[in-house]
Amino acid sequence: MPHIIFEKDNNNITVPSTIDGTQFEFIAKSYNFTQKQRKEEYRISTKKDDKRFLLTLKEKNENYLLKADKVTRISPVQILKDSINSYIKLRESKIISSNTQNFNKKVEPSQEYLKDMDFFVNDFKTQKEIQIEIGFGSGRHLLHQAKNNPNIQFIGLEIHTPSIEQLLKQIKIQELKNILVVNYDARLFMEFISSNKVGKIFVHFPVPWDKKPHRRVFSNAFINEALRVLKIDGTLELRTDSRKYFDYCVELLTNLPKGKITIDINKDLEVSSKYEDRWKKQGKNIYDVVLTCNQEDKDINFDFDFSFDEFIDFENIIKDIPQKAIVEEDFFIHIEDIYTIEDKTNSGLIQITFGSFDRPLSKYILIEEGKASYYQDSPLPTSANIKAHKQLKGLLKK
Ligand SMILES: C[S@@+](CC[C@H](N)C(=O)[O-])C[C@H]1O[C@@H](n2cnc3c(N)ncnc32)[C@H](O)[C@@H]1O
Structure with a gap:
């Protein structure tokens, strides 16, 4: 990751200011929330090429270290490199060491068919x-299925990550247009998939x-979601060499009201x-169990309003915010740190990790003069994120 170590000086920058197309919006200082012996640490809100992200500035030995903030990381890395260089130029500080001057410009393979979850929430439509x-x-x-069924839209x-890179290369080589x-x-x-749209799910x-069954793909919750997205006569197909996994799945899949199995x-x-x-x-046996869906499901609504209440009394709330994680049955919330913005009342950042245990999400909530919003963008509307947001809203109300 790009970073610069520079001499500690008093050349603080004024905000907001813009240099070489990079805008520095505000600087938030760590509130020492966890009350450990902590060093000086800041987050610098930065805008470049229509992207908004934070840079981390902290003490490192006798110097300062400026680097990308892990939670709000953006791509391409060149934007981060340019912003870090711009900050130092604006501050006129003396660089001790840096990897941003001649950062290795690697040619990325075509990522046309690699999609993120926002795409499935906002843009994915197919007939x-x-x-x-x-x-x-x-x-x-x-690849075999996609080549032989050009009228089907496959999602892999x-x-x-190396398997993903390998598949993306093969998609390019074989000129396939029907895999995302x-x-x-x-x-x-x-x-994130609409109901009754899927013909087959291959696992x-x-x-x-065997030692951590909670990590298995198959569970009651997964099967329910699979049956929701499958159309009538659509199938969920498990193929395995593990007799234990096969038995476990047969048990989960037997006597479901919406489907029947063949083995x-x-x-x-x-x-x-x-x-x-x-x-x-x-010489191992290979077992198949196929669940066929026989019932239509209701469509689901992806819209959820991730806004906060009109006014948040940030200065009072931060005194009572729990340091221990809030753990519920299917989601959690952990407040990682709090930053205050100098010279602005009721303004700061709350760094949180929350959502499902399998895929926790790290984010900042930005509070500007009492008005809160998720920094960068709202979370994905998963059931765990929605539940966590509702609870967070309650916490910030007190
Ligand atoms: C044993 S390999 C089988 C690969 C391939 N299906 C085959 O038959 O050769 C299992 C694959 O599942 C992937 N995997 C495991 N858990 C997953 C999950 N929760 N979601 C998506 N992929 C997962 C692993 O990264 C791994 O590549």
Whole structure:
């Protein structure tokens, strides 16, 4: 990550100010919320190329360190590098060391088919049938399906970045236009797909997680969401070499009111995945369980208003904000730190981590003269984020 270490001086910048197309909006100082012996630390709100983010300025030994803030990190990295250089230019400080001057400009592979979750919340629309593969790994099965079914829109979900890069390269080489790739936990992704739109969900050779069953893709909540997004006669297909995982899924999938199951052993598919080849060579059995959906579901509403109340008494509230995490059954809230903005009443930043345990979200809430909003953008409307927001709103009301 780009950063600069510079000599500690008194050349503070005035805000707001703009230099070389970079605007520094305000500076918030750490309130020493956690009450540990802490060094001086600031967040500098910065705008460049229509992006808004924070820079971190803190003491490092006898000097200052200026770097990107992890929570509000943006891309491309060049914007961060330019903003850090602009800050030092404006401040006229003496640089001790830096990696922002000749940062390695790597050519990124085409990311056209890699989508983030905002895309699925705000922009994703298709007239085509959707099919989803969860944990596509080497991508052999997904690429085969996409090549042979050009009228189907495929969505590939993976959490392993090298597998995603490999698939994106293959999409380019094979000139496929019907795969969207998402780096997101499959257990939480389905919440963003409209009801009754999906023809097939493939889960081939998921990690069995025998020692940590709560990490498995299959759970009651996942199956309910799968049945909601599947259209009538749509299928959720598990293929596994693990007898334990198979038995566990058969139990979860049996006697559901909205679907029925079929099971198989050592069935041949048109394409054998990398893991399948490995297990077959070892003489292992391959088990299939297929759940077929037989009921339509109601559509869901993705709109949720993540706003806060009109006036927040920030200066009084920060005295009572809980330092311990609030842990509920399916979400949590942890206030990480608080920053106050000098020379402005009722203004500051609250750094929080919250949402689901599987995919916690880190964000800042910006309070400007008593008016609060999420810094950068609102959270994704997952059920856990919505519940956490409602509770946060209550906390900030007192
Ligand atoms: C054992 S590999 C199987 C890969 C491929 N399906 C095959 O048959 O060769 C399991 C894959 O699932 C991915 N994975 C595990 N948990 C996941 C989750 N919650 N969401 C999305 N992908 C996941 C892993 O990164 C891994 O690539």
